[in-house]
Structures are given as structure tokens and as C-alpha cells.
Amino acid sequence: SQQGEEDPQALSIQEGENATMNCSYKTSINNLQWYRQNSGRGLVHLILIRSNEREKHSGRLRVTLDTSKKSSSLLITASRAADTASYFCATDPIYNFNKFYFGSGTKLNVKP
Amino acid sequence: NAGVTQTPKFQVLKTGQSMTLQCAQDMNHNSMYWYRQDPGMGLRLIYYSASEGTTDKGEVPNGYNVSRLNKREFSLRLESAAPSQTSVYFCASNGGNPGETQYFGPGTRLLVL
Numbered sequence: 001s002q003q004g005e006e007d008p009q010a011l012s013i014q015e016g017e018n019a020t021m022n023c024s025y026k027t028s029i030n031n032l033q034w035y036r037q038n039s040g041r042g043l044v045h046l047i048l049i050r051s052n053e054r055e056k057h058s059g060r061l062r063v064t065l066d067t068s069k070k071s072s073s074l075l076i077t078a079s080r081a082a083d084t085a086s087y088f089c090a091t092d093p094i095y096n097f098n099k100f101y102f103g104s105g106t107k108l109n110v111k112p
Numbered sequence: 113n114a115g116v117t118q119t120p121k122f123q124v125l126k127t128g129q130s131m132t133l134q135c136a137q138d139m140n141h142n143s144m145y146w147y148r149q150d151p152g153m154g155l156r157l158i159y160y161s162a163s164e165g166t167t168d169k170g171e172v173p174n175g176y177n178v179s180r181l182n183k184r185e186f187s188l189r190l191e192s193a194a195p196s197q198t199s200v201y202f203c204a205s206n207g208g209n210p211g212e213t214q215y216f217g218p219g220t221r222l223l224v225l
Contacts, residue, residue, distance in 0.1 A: 041219070042218050048213065
């Protein structure tokens with residue numbers, strides 16, 4: 001399977017703490033995206049990082065990409081209870097234009 | 113704009129029954145996608161349509177057929193439902209350019225008894 005793997009599968013933290021989740025994938029990619037899914041809802045796009053980028057920021061989100069290790073991390077700083085959701089990485093493989101492969105997700109619980 | 117809409121929201125089928133899941137987008141997107149999400153797992157691509165009139169298989173196409181009716185609509189058909197097809201089905205769309213964000217519908221929960 002080309003799917004990525006996320007680590008950890010579940011993460012529970014207190015409000016105000018930082019949350020870090022990791023994604024590893026198997027093939028060379030054009031880009032990697034992170035999505036968020038609230039329980040029972042569709043996915044919402046958070047941030048995209050291209051294969052020639054190493055780090056990207058958006059508000060409280062920081063994403064890194066290491067193509068040599070085929071891995072990415074998503075850091076959410078100063079977490080809030082509203083950040084409670086599942087987070088998925090999605091890869092866009094070079095050989096398979098615009099077909100996305102999703103990881104298994106990290107379930108984040110932020111306790112107030 | 114409604115974005116991506118899916119019908120129905122929830123469906124119960126008996127083994128062997130058929131049904132069609134409908135998806136429509138009003139963002140003038142070229143590409144549309146069907147995914148399934150099983151409990152505790154990520155999304156797996158079933159079928160994909162790069163543009164009107166074209167479709168392509170994803171990771172898990174067996175047991176499904178699709179129709180790209182026009183630019184707006186992309187339907188998924190289960191000809192003979194099986195319990196293994198119990199899942200939540202998501203439709204998504206984007207412009208079709210490399211690295212574009214996908215926009216997701218709210219999902220259809222399907223239970224096959």
C-alpha cells in the first residue's frame with residue numbers, strides 16, 4: 001500500500017500544550033497535505049507542503065518535510081479544546097498524478 | 113455555494129441489494145474522487161475522475177462502478193452490496209492541478225446487513 005502511517009495513533013494533551021504528530025510514507029511525492037476531521041464529518045484541508053520545501057507555517061500550525069526520510073510532522077502550538085479531532089496526512093505520489101493517499105490518522109484529544 | 117454535497121446521508125442495505133451514491137460540486141472543479149473510510153482508518157481511494165468523461169481506478173475499486181455524469185456530478189454504484197462494503201463514503205473534488213487541495217463532502221454512512 002502507498003498509504004502513509006501516522007504516529008502516534010492517539011494523543012491526549014492538556015489545553016495550552018503543543019501537539020506533534022508524524023507521518024511516514026513510502027514513495028517519492030509531489031507534495032504532502034495535512035487534513036483535519038472532526039468526528040463524523042468530512043475532511044478539511046489544513047496545510048500543504050511541496051517536496052522542495054522543508055518547513056511551512058500557518059497560524060498555530062507548523063509542518064516539516066524530510067524527503068530523504070520520507071516523513072513529515074505537524075505541530076500544533078498552544079492547543080485548544082476545539083483542536084480535538086483526527087489529523088491525516090495525504091501524499092500525492094510523483095508517478096500517480098493527483099491521486100492522493102491518506103495515512104491512518106492521529107486522534108488528538110485536547111482536555112480543557 | 114454549497115461546495116460538495118452528497119446524498120443520501122445514511123443508508124441501510126441488505127446483502128445483494130444495489131444502490132447509487134450521489135455527489136455534486138458547484139465549484140467548477142475538473143477532478144472528483146470517491147473514498148471509503150473504515151472505522152479507525154484513513155481514507156482509501158475507490159475511483160477518481162480527472163475530468164468529465166474519464167474515470168480511473170483507485171486502491172479499492174472492486175465491487176464498485178462510477179459515472180461522471182457531467183462536470184458537476186460523480187456517482188458511485190454498488191451493484192450487489194456486501195457486508196464488507198459497510199463504511200463511510202466521502203466524495204471530494206479539486207481543480208485537478210498538481211497539489212491542489214481537495215474539498216470534501218459530508219459523507220454517506222452505509223450499513224450493509
